[in-house]
Amino acid sequence: MSAAPSSVRVSAPTFEHHHNGFGIHSARPRISWKFSRSDSQVCDWFQCAYDLEVGGIATEGAQSCHVESSESSLVPWPEGCEDLSSRERRQVRVRCYGRFKDAEGTCRKDITPWSKWSVVEAALLNQNDWIARMISIPHPPPLNDDGSLRPLRFRKSFHLPKDAVISTARLYATSHGVYHATLNGEDVGDQCMTPGWQSYLKRLHYQVYDVANLLKPESQNILEIDVGPGWFASALTSTNQRFFYGDSLGVLAQLEVTLRVDAAGDAVQWVETIRTDETWSCTTSPILSSEIYNGEVFDQRREAELREATQAGRAWDETRISDVHVGKLVSPDAPPVRVTVTLKPQSVSRSASGQTILDFGQNVVGRVRIVGSMDAKKSWKPKGHRIVFRHAEVMQANEIYTRPLREAKATDVLICDGQPFKSWAPRFTFHGFRYVEVEGWSPDDSDWPLMADSIVAEVIHTDLQRTGTFACSNEEVNRLHENAVWSMRGNFLSVPTDCPQRDDREGWTGDINIFMSAANFLYNTAGMLGHWLEDLYADQMEESDQWRKGVVPLVVPNCFLTKTTPHPNPDQGWDPLPSGIWSDAAIMVPWELFRSTGDVDILLRQYDSMQQYLVAGVARGDDYLWDPEIWQFGDWLDPTAPVNNSGQTRTDGTFIADCFLIHSTRLVKFVATVLGKEADAGRYSNALHLLQKSFHRKFVTAAGLVLPDTPTALALVIALQLVSQAATTAVANRLRRSLRLLDFRIPTGFAGTAYLLSALTQSSQPSLAYTMLLSSAQPSLLYPVRMGATTIWERWDALKPDGTVNEGNMTSFNHYALGAVVSWLHECVGGIKILSPSDSQIYAEMELLQQEQSDNEEHGSGTCSSDQLLTFLIKPEIHHALRFAKATYDSRCGLAECRWSFTGDMATPEGTTVGQRVLVEILVPPNSTAWIVLPRLESWRMGSSEWREYTQPKAKAPASTAIKVGSGQYTFRVNYEKENNGVDSTFPTEPLLPPWGRALY
Secondary structure: OOOOOOOEEEOOOEEOOOOOOEEEOOOOOOEEOOEEEOOOOOEEEEEEEEEEEEEEOOOOOOEEEEEEOOOOOOEOOOOOOOOOOOOOEEEEEEEEEEEEEOOOOOEEEEEOOOOOOEEEEEOOOOHHHOOOOOEEOOOOOOEOOOOOEOOEEEEEEEEOOOOOEEEEEEEEEEEEOEEEEEEOOEEOOOEOOEOOOOOOOOEEEOEEEEOHHHOOOOOEEEEEEEEEOHHHHOOEOOOOEOOOOOOOOEEEEEEEEEEEEEEOOEEEEEEEEEEOOOOOEEEEOOEEEEEOOOEEEEEHHHHHHHHHHHHOOOOOEEOEEOOOOOOEEEOOOOOOEEEEEEEOOOEEEEOOOOOEEEEEEEEEEEEEEEOOOOOOOOEOOOOOOEEEEEEEOEEEOOEEEOHHHOOOOOEEEEEOOOOEOOOEOOOOOOEEEEEEEEEOOOOOOOOOOOOOOOEEEEEEEEOOOEOEEEEEOOHHHHHHHHHHHHHHHHHEEOEEOOOOOOOOOOOEHHHHHHHHHHHHHHEOOHHHHHHHHHHHHHHHOOOEOOEOOOOOOOEOOOOOEOOOOOOOOOOOOEOOOOOOOOOOHHHHHHHHHHHHHOOHHHHHHHHHHHHHHHHHOOOEOOOOOEOOOOOOOOOOOOOOOOOOOOOOOOOOHHHHHHHHHHHHHHHHHHHHHHOOOHHHHHHHHHHHHHHHHHHHHHHEOOOOOEOOOOHHHHHHHHHOOOOOHHHHHHHHHHHHHHHHHOOOOOOOOHHHHHHHHHHHHHOOOHHHHHHHHHOOOOOOOOHHHHOOOOOOOOOOOOEOOOOOEOOOOOOOOOOHHHHHHHHHHHHHHOOEEEOOHHHHHHHHHHHHHHHOOOOOOOOOOOOOOOOOOEEEEEOOOOOOOOOEEEEEEEOOOOEEEEEEEEEEEEEOOOOOEEEEEEEEEEEEOOOEEEEEEEEOEEEEEEOOOOOEEOOOOOOOOOOEEEEEEOOEEEEEEEEEOOOOOOOOOOOOOOOOOOHHHHHHO
8 A cells, every 4th residue: 555645535424314423213324425635636536445443432442344345425334233223322434445546647556544433323213112102282272263273381390310420311302293392491402393394194203312411410300392383283285274184282202311320339320211191291382373374473471470380380281192193203314404594684674654674685484583782681672562573575665565475474473571581583483584574663662772683584494415506707697596595495494395485385396306406416405305205105105085096296295185174174185186297206306316326225215106106196198198188287387377377388288297207207217227127127118118109199290390389398308308319400490499589588487497408508509508598588597686586486577677576376486496497507507417327328428429539548537437436427518608607516425626717818820819718627526437528628637737738630629528537636728619619609699580570579
C-alpha cells in the first residue's frame, strides 16, 4: 500500500435510509458511506475493499470484517456480527481500500483513514416489546360547537429511587391524533405534528426520545402528553369529513429508565418502565380546539386553572384502554417534522379596512410565534382578551384574500390570562401563508405595541437533507428554482401533499409522481417516501366493500375512501378511480428512488404493488390500453381549460394515460430484470410490444402525425420514447411549429410541463427550450416570478396581470407540480443526471459517440472502473442565453458538480471572431463514473495539471464528444459556435406569426 497520506476521506457511516440511526427499525441495518477528495490531482479512485468495525458503546474491542467489494452504499450488516436486539446500541466505523491514477497516470493503491464512529440504536423491533396500551378518555369524547374534537391532556406522575443513577432513558410514544410531550415541564424533543400522517389503522409511526437529562431521580416526575385531532380526526378533504380514522383521541407511551446503584462495590442495574394504562389521568387541554384546516384556539386561562386544580388534587379524570384498532407500530426512517427556519416580518402595515398586516416576504408553511422584548415579569393583555391571527397567501385590494382557502379558516386565536407572558405558538396545526392579519394587537397599543420583532414565522416541514443545488446568471431563473425548493419544503410535511393552505393538503399521487425527479435531486427523500410507498401499497390492497383491490388511490394515505362514521356526518368518499399518471406513481416513484439510491430492496418491496397496478389497477379497453370511457385527469390545469373544469384540456386524457401506461410497463420490465425475474421481464416485454402496437394504430397516422396534435401530446411522445427515432424528427418539427404558433406561451398543464423542455432537448432543439424558459409571453414559465411569486403556483395565471386572483376554485399559490420543470434545469442546464438501466438508449448513444472518436485518446477513464457503480451523465446544454450555470448533487458516493461559463471570444489570427470559449468544470465523486458529453471540445485537464489538446483523427470532428471518466476534478475548454453547434443562431427564436398575426391571435 502507498505510504503517502490517502487522497480520499470516508464519511461517518449511515444506516438504511434512516436520518440519524437513533431508533432504527432493523436488526441488521445496511450501512453506507460517502467519499470526499483531498487531492485534486487524483482521478479514477475506485474502492476495491472495505473494513468495518462494529463495537458496543461502553465495551472495549470491536468485531471487524474485511470485504472485497466496490459497493459503498447499503452494504449488508457484517456476517460475523450478531443482530441488534431491541434497544441495543452499537458503534460502527469504516475504512476503504482503493486504486487510483496519480498525476502521471500511474495506477496506485490507496487506503483511507478510518471514518468517525457512528452510533446506531435499535427501536422496539417486536410488537411484543410494547407493554403499554393505547389509552383514551373514559366518557364520550368532548366536542366543540362546530363538531370538532376537544384536544386532551394525559398525565402520569412517578418517582424514581433516590440513590439510583440514570444510565439511559428512552420515551417511545405515538398517538391517535397528533401529540406533544413534556417531562417535568420541559419539551420532549423538537419535533412537530408527531407522529405524522400514515394509514393509521394499518401502520402507526412512533418516535423515540432520549429523556435522561429531563428526569429527576430524587423527586416527583410528571409526564404530560397533549393530543389534538391532527390528521386522525380533523376535518379532511374538500368535503371536510371528520373522524376518518376514529372519533376517540388516544396516546400510547412507554418510558424505559435504566437505573444503576453501586452498593458494596457491586453495580446493580435494572429498568423502570412507566407505560400508558388505566392508572394515567386525563382532562381537556388548554388548547380548546385544533384542526389542520381551521387552526387552533389556545386559552391561557385554562392553563392556569389546570395548575391550580392539579395542586388541589382535582380536575383530572381516569383513563380507559382505547377500543380503536392500533396498527402495526413502526419507527420511521424519515426525519421528523421540525421548525427549520424562522423569518421576521418584512413589514407591519395597515390594510384598507384598518387591520394590522404582517408581510413575511416569502410564502411559507408553518405557524407564527409571539416572541420579542416583552418583560416576563409584567402582565400583558387583560384576562379574556383575544388575539386573532388570520393567514393568507395573497393580498387583493390591500386586504388579505382568503377565498382560495375555500372552507379552511386558517385562523389561530390566543385567549390571554392577564399574567406575565413569554412565548406562544399553535401546536397542532399549520398554515400556508405569506401574510397574517392580526386582530386584538396593533402597533398603536400603548403598553405592548406590535413591532416587527414581536412575531416570527416558524417554517415547518419534514427536515430532509438537502442534496441538490442550481444557480445561473439569470436571477429570474434562479428565483423559479428557489420557488420550487420552497414549494417542496412546504409540501413535504409528513407526506408529499399537493398544497398546504386550503381544505385539501392530501398526498396526491399524481403531483408527487410528476415532481419526483426534481424532488429526488433537491433532497434525500428515500426515508420519507419509502414509508409513504408502504402506505400506498397498504391502501392499494385495501380489502373492503368500498374498494377494488389493486387500484392505486388518488391520495395516500387514502382519506377519500368511503367510510361509515359514528357521527352524523353523511357518508362521504370516492369510489376507486383508476387514473393515468396518478396511479403510475406506484411504479415511477420507487423507480426514481432506486435511481438515486441504488437500493434494490425498494423495488423488491414495491414489486407486488407495481404488478397489482398493471393487472388489477388499470381499466383496460379491447386494445389493452386504457378504457376510453374512464375519466382521466389528463393534462390537469392546462391553461386553456375552463376555470372550474381543470380536466377539460386540449389533450385527450386517455391519450396521456396511455403514454404513461406504456412508460410504466417499460419500467416494470426493467424492474423485473434488476430483480432477476427473467420470466416476468419477458412477459412485460411482450406486453410492452403489444401496447406500443396498439398505441401506434390508435394515435399515429400513416404520415407520421400524432393525434392529438398538441404540445403536451408531442412532448410526451418524444420524452417517453413512444415512437421510433426516425418518427421522432417529424414529431419534433410539429412541436416546434406548435410552440412558435403560440408565440412561446406555455401551453401545458401538470403532465406536459414536466416533459416539455426535456422533449425539446432530446429532439436537438435546446435553443427552443431556452426560448420557452425565458419567454416574456403570458402565461409563461417565468410569468409567476415576474408577478412576485415566491413559490410555485397551482395554475399559471393564479394571479392575473392586474393583480387580481384567478376566480378558479383551484387556485393555490404553493403547489409544486408545475415546478417539475426545474428537473430540466438540473439535468440539462446544470448537466447532472444519474443513469440507470432504463437509460439503455443513452448508454448506446454514448458508446456510439465514443467509437467515433480516437481510440488512442486518454481521457482519465478508469482502468479501475466498474459498470456496476454509480454512473452520471454530465451533459450541460451550453447556450448563450446564459453566461454561466452551475449544479451540484450530493450523491450516494459524494459530491458531483458541473459548472460552465463563457470566458471570452475566440478569434482567428486575422482577428475575425469565430466563436466563444466556454470553460466547463466538472467534479465526479470517488467510486463513481461519468459520461461527459460536450460540444466542440478543444482541450482539457485533470486537477491543476497541464492543459492537454483534444485532437480528433477525422477531418471533420463530430459536434459532440463523449468521454467516459472515473472520479476526479476536470476542466474542459469548449468552442461555442452559434451557427454550427446544433442550436439556433438567434435568441430568442422568432415566432412563426408576423406582428399583425400575433395581434390578431
